[in-house]
Amino acid sequence: xxxxxxxxxxxxxxxxxxxxxxxxxxxxxxxxxxxxxxxxxxxxxxxxxxxxxxxxxxxxxxxxxxxxxxxxxxxxxxxxxxxxxxxxxxxxxxxxxxxxxxxxxxxxxxxxxxxxxxxxxxxxxxxxxxxxxxxxxxxxxxxxxxxxxxxxxxxxxxxxxxxxxxxxxxxxxxxxxxxxxxxxxxxxxxxxxxxxxxxxxxxxxxxxxxxxxxxxxxxxxxxxxxxxx
Numbered sequence: 001x002x003x004x005x006x007x008x009x010x011x012x013x014x015x016x017x018x019x020x021x022x023x024x025x026x027x028x029x030x031x032x033x034x035x036x037x038x039x040x041x042x043x044x045x046x047x048x049x050x051x052x053x054x055x056x057x058x059x060x061x062x063x064x065x066x067x068x069x070x071x072x073x074x075x076x077x078x079x080x081x082x083x084x085x086x087x088x089x090x091x092x093x094x095x096x097x098x099x100x101x102x103x104x105x106x107x108x109x110x111x112x113x114x115x116x117x118x119x120x121x122x123x124x125x126x127x128x129x130x131x132x133x134x135x136x137x138x139x140x141x142x143x144x145x146x147x148x149x150x151x152x153x154x155x156x157x158x159x160x161x162x163x164x165x166x167x168x169x170x171x172x173x174x175x176x177x178x179x180x181x182x183x184x185x186x187x188x189x190x191x192x193x194x195x196x197x198x199x200x201x202x203x204x205x206x207x208x209x210x211x212x213x214x215x216x217x218x219x220x221x222x223x224x225x226x227x228x229x
Contacts, residue, residue, distance in 0.1 A: 051138065051146060054175040059133035060149035062119040065102045072107055075100050085221040086206040096217040098123050123212045127155035127168055149173060154191060156210040156217075162200060163210055164192035 078094050085092035098120040105111045105118060117133040134148040153169040167185040170177060193200050208222030 050178060051136065054172055054177050054181075055136060055146035055148050057146060059117055059135070059147040060131065060173075062116055062131055062133060064115050064119075065099070065106045067103050067107045071099070071103050075103055075107075082219060082221065086203050089206070089224055089227045090221065091208070091223050092221045094219045094221075096123075096219065097215060101128075101217065121151065123215060123217050125213055127153050127212045128165070128217065129153050156212070158204075158207050158210055159192075161195035161204060162193045163204070163207070164189060167191065 075096075078096060078100070081092060081094050084090075085094075101120040101123075105114045105120075119131045121129045121131055123129070130152050132148075132150060132152050134150070135145045136148055138144055138146055148170075150173065151171040152167060153171070154165040155168050157164045157166055166189075167182060170182050170185070195201065195204070206221050206224055208220040210217070210219050212218070
């Protein structure tokens with residue numbers, strides 16, 4: 001069973017100062033895309049032989065983007081804009097591309113564990129489409145790991161205390177998933193952020209929505225009446 005992350009020049013200069021709060025928010029969002037958390041499978045539900053029909057002994061080789069100075073600066077400005085919007089209790093709509101998310105994985109310390117095992121392919125109305133190499137234990141008594149190498153479709157959802165990513169689909173490159181496997185992922189509500197994460201705990205009340213649209217992930221902040229002057 002699974003164990004339970006166009007701005008005017010003067011404003012842009014100010015935003016460069018401290019992008020850490022925004023970085024933590026997006027870093028936490030990226031956190032759920034990787035293979036840091038090992039998936040545990042109950043033998044009574046999916047027996048060892050069944051697991052072997054849709055997993056591999058080695059993880060898929062996934063690309064890591066080569067960051068550029070311009071790309072890093074662009075992402076930092078967007079992250080800082082989230083931080084300033086939350087601090088100033090202002091509604092903003094910040095857009096992130098698949099390249100932005102992959103650059104965060106490749107560059108930012110908070111996402112280092114996902115380099116090489118997660119690659120965001122595209123973003124659309126259905127959600128975030130990411131190639132992943134998810135580690136799975138072979139069973140309760142068997143040592144070692146197998147890997148679920150697949151394309152995941154994740155739909156982000158802002159909740160009262162956290163952000164969750166609902167598994168809408170798992171697409172295998174080879175093999176076939178057992179009946180109900182995707183439904184179990186959804187029911188387990190596995191991909192969600194720790195509500196005690198400092199960045200989430202401090203800022204979740206100011207996030208209005210996180211969703212995908214054609215080519216981009218949208219992060220919306222909102223005006224909070226309880227903070228309005």
